[in-house]
Amino acid sequence: MGRAWIAAWWAYWAWRLTRKASPPPVQAVGQLYRRLRRATHFLLTVEQFGAAVPPSAWGQAATVSLGALTRQAASPPWKGRLLYALTQARQPQRILELGTHIGLSTLYLGLAAPTAELHSVEASPTLLRYARTHARLLGLRPIFHVGTFAEVLPTLQGPWDLVYVDGDHRPEALLSYGQALFAQLTEGGWLLCDDVFWSRSLYRAWRTLAALPWRQRSLIGPFGLLQK
Structure with a gap:
């Protein structure tokens, strides 16, 4: 499966350099x-x-525009x-996404693997409502779970081909969830961590997580990819 992600990486850069048209599903999300x-x-x-957000303020509401939300955190x-x-x-059969937001990354996952069983977890009920709407617009039916990762993960069962x-x-948090999910991945399964360069401490946490007995460890753009 190592060759698969290498091929995907080169295909992506070929697209960036030649500016060929994206596949129709990707264009729709764009x-x-x-x-x-x-x-x-x-x-x-x-x-x-x-x-x-300080843990003491988790769950507190703030007013923000949909445009700002999209620019700040959507894929x-x-x-x-x-x-x-x-x-x-x-080519996963079962996918788990931690962090739905307004659902754009969920769309990319679901459209790339239309026959897969896709679960997505989001703590904010408001964001999840928008994610559901966007999934319906593009004909997808992910299984959404509302709650923090700590609340929802114990209720879900693997195995997962892609997390x-x-x-x-x-x-x-990355260390805790990553270590717990290692056991739930299929052989050859991927743990794909976004924004590993978000902070130095987060990158160090990913490096620590990568010390587990993974078959492959790779940095691909903003992603840290670990293959079991």
Whole structure:
């Protein structure tokens, strides 16, 4: 499976350099992203979670525009294209996403593996409502779970062929969830961690996690890929 991600990586860069048209599913998500970015006057109240929020303030609401939410944390087209290519290369049957946000990364995962069973976890009920809407727009039916990772993970059962982590960027959280998920991955399964360069401490946590007996360890753009 090592050759699969190498092929996906080169296919992605060939696309970047030649500017060939993206596959239609990728174009559809990119168009949605651009529309959402322009929604700067559409305000919503969102529950706050994650590394940027003190744990004592988790769950407290803040008002933000949909456009700002999209620009700040949703997967942009260049990253989505890479996520799509990697997912296609892995050909997973069961996918777990930690950190749904408004669901754009969920769309890339689901469209790249349309026959896979896709589970996605998000702590904010408000964000999850938008993710559900976006999934319906593109004809996908992921299984969404509302709650923090600590609340939801014990209720889910592997095995997983692909786990995509894009939320709760606290170093201790990545180590805890990553170590727990190692046992739930299939042989050859991938743990794909987004934003590993988000902070020095998060990158160090990923390096510590990579010391487990993985078959492959790779940095691919913003992703840290670990193959069991």
